Amino acid sequence: MIIYKQFSFDSAHFLPAVPLGHKCGNMHGHTYMLIVFIEGQPDEKSGWIIDYGDLKKKIQPVIELLDHHLLNDIPGLENPTSENLSIWLWNKIKPLVMGLKKIELKETPSSGVIYEGF
Numbered sequence: 001m002i003i004y005k006q007f008s009f010d011s012a013h014f015l016p017a018v019p020l021g022h023k024c025g026n027m028h029g030h031t032y033m034l035i036v037f038i039e040g041q042p043d044e045k046s047g048w049i050i051d052y053g054d055l056k057k058k059i060q061p062v063i064e065l066l067d068h069h070l071l072n073d074i075p076g077l078e079n080p081t082s083e084n085l086s087i088w089l090w091n092k093i094k095p096l097v098m099g100l101k102k103i104e105l106k107e108t109p110s111s112g113v114i115y116e117g118f
């Protein structure tokens with residue numbers, strides 16, 4: 001069984017590796033949506049895999065590192081594409097929660113990435 005919890009954060013970024021004139025070379029902002037998927041079996045007594053509230057408590061500090069920041073300033077996010085940001089998020093979240101299955105990161109309502117680690 002897989003449960004999930006959704007988070008959002010507002011961040012600015014620019015993409016330093018795009019060709020000259022590409023719109024994403026200019027600084028701009030996104031309201032990112034992150035969905036964290038946890039795989040496990042419900043505990044017999046509690047009936048849940050992990051309390052959604054506990055999941056939030058563990059992951060929200062990672063979100064705070066990104067919210068209302070310029071992503072390019074954050075170590076490891078010098079080129080903050082969705083792809084690189086999803087890897088960065090995975091590496092931060094993985095040690096915090098058991099059973100991390102995948103993450104989905106939406107940069108805009110129409111664009112995003114699904115990452116299952118490696």
Ligand SMILES: Nc1nc2c(c(=O)[nH]1)N=C([C@H](O)[C@H](O)COP(=O)(O)OP(=O)(O)OP(=O)(O)O)CN2
Pocket residue numbers: 015024028080081082083107108110111
């Ligand atoms: N593979 C990737 N492509 C692009 C990334 C990325 O991280 N990975 N990022 C961008 C820009 O950050 C851009 O802000 C988002 O791109 P885009 O989806 O084109 O944004 P729009 O709002 O213009 O999308 P529409 O739905 O077409 O209006 C660019 N590419």
Ligand SMILES: [Zn+2]
Pocket residue numbers: 013024028029030107
């Ligand atoms: Zn962007």
